[in-house]
Structure formats: structure tokens, C-alpha cells
Amino acid sequence: MRFLPHLTVATIVEDQGRFLMVEERQDGRAVLNQPAGHLEADESLIQAAHRETLEETGWTVEITGLIGLYLFTARNGTTYQRTCFAARPLDHDPHRELDDGIIAAHWMTLAQLQDTPIELRSHLVLDCIRDYLEKPHYPLDLIR
Incomplete structure (x- = not known):
């Protein structure tokens, strides 16, 4: 059997100690995640x-660095390779229709995320934010 991991991206958008988060539906329940999604062909x-952040939040961002690469195996056995980026917000279109399944975008502090009654999509949500805060950001030219 071939191993076929799903390639995904996530973006940590921080502004004055608050992080741009996406409240979305997963298996019929609300969960929180960074703006994130699958890599598309020829992209x-x-x-x-950039695309996933805009589609899920209405925010245009400047990608400023690479945070890390992560492997995650979901309960259903699917493995995801997540490439996580740092970004700064540039412009917001409050009238933009968000992707199907997105409930809302929220600006939240780390403390709010740690205490939220809404479930996090996976442990990667906090892992990526902690890495953003505590570890080096790598230059984008690392990616070829």
C-alpha cells in the first residue's frame, strides 16, 4: 500500500499579541484552527x-517567514504534512464570503486559546503558535 500524506499549509497571523483564528465545522462540531488548507495543483x-488565509478569513497577509514542518496523523489514519508560515495582516475585506464550513474568523490571545471552550482542531494549533513565539523564524528562500 502506498503512503500518500496530504500536503497542507497553515498561517500564523499575529497582530499586537492576538492571533487570527478560524472557527470551522469538523465532523459536525465547531473547532478552532489557524487559516489552513490543502495545497492545490500548480500552486x-x-x-x-496566501489563498487559504484570504478564503477563510477575508484577510490579505504578507508571509514573513517559515515556522516549521509538522507531521500529524488524524484519528482516521490520514497523515498530514503541515507547512506553517508566519504572516502579518495587511488588509481585511469584511464583505468577502468565507469558505464553506467556516463559521467565523476571530482574533484571540494565547491565553484565550488555552482557555476557550471551543475544541482545537488538533494539538498542532497550539504547537505552531508556541513555535512561532519561542523558536526562530526561517527565511522564505529556504523553500524552493
């Missing part, structure tokens, strides 16, 4: 991060 990882 770079950075292009995917």
Missing part, C-alpha cells in the same frame, strides 16, 4: 498560504 506553498 506554491506560499501561494497556498
Whole structure:
């Protein structure tokens, strides 16, 4: 059997200690995640991060660095490779229709995320934010 991981991107958008989060539906329940999604054909990882952030939040961002690469195996056995980026917000279109399944975008502090009654999509949500806060950000030219 071939191993076929799903390639995904996630974007940590931070502004004055608050993080741009997506409340979305997963298996019929609300969960929180970074703006994130799958890489599409003929798209770079950075292009995917821009697109997913805009589609899920209405925010245009500047991708500023690479946070890390993560492997995650979901309960159903599907493995995801997540490339996580850092970004700064540039412009918001409050009238933009968000992707299907997106409930809302929220700006939240780390403390709010740690205490939220809404379930996090996976442990990667906090792992990526902690790495963003505590570890080096790598230059984008690392990606070819």
C-alpha cells in the first residue's frame, strides 16, 4: 500500500499579541484552527498560504517567514504534512464570503486559546503558535 500524506499549509497571523483564528465545522462540531488548507495543483506553498488565509478569513497577509514542518496523523489514519508560515495582516475585506464550513474568523490571545471552550482542531494549533513565539523564524528562500 502506498503512503500518500496530504500536503497542507497553515498561517500564523499575529497582530499586537492576538492571533487570527478560524472557527470551522469538523465532523459536525465547531473547532478552532489557524487559516489552513490543502495545497492545490500548480500552486506554491506560499501561494497556498496566501489563498487559504484570504478564503477563510477575508484577510490579505504578507508571509514573513517559515515556522516549521509538522507531521500529524488524524484519528482516521490520514497523515498530514503541515507547512506553517508566519504572516502579518495587511488588509481585511469584511464583505468577502468565507469558505464553506467556516463559521467565523476571530482574533484571540494565547491565553484565550488555552482557555476557550471551543475544541482545537488538533494539538498542532497550539504547537505552531508556541513555535512561532519561542523558536526562530526561517527565511522564505529556504523553500524552493
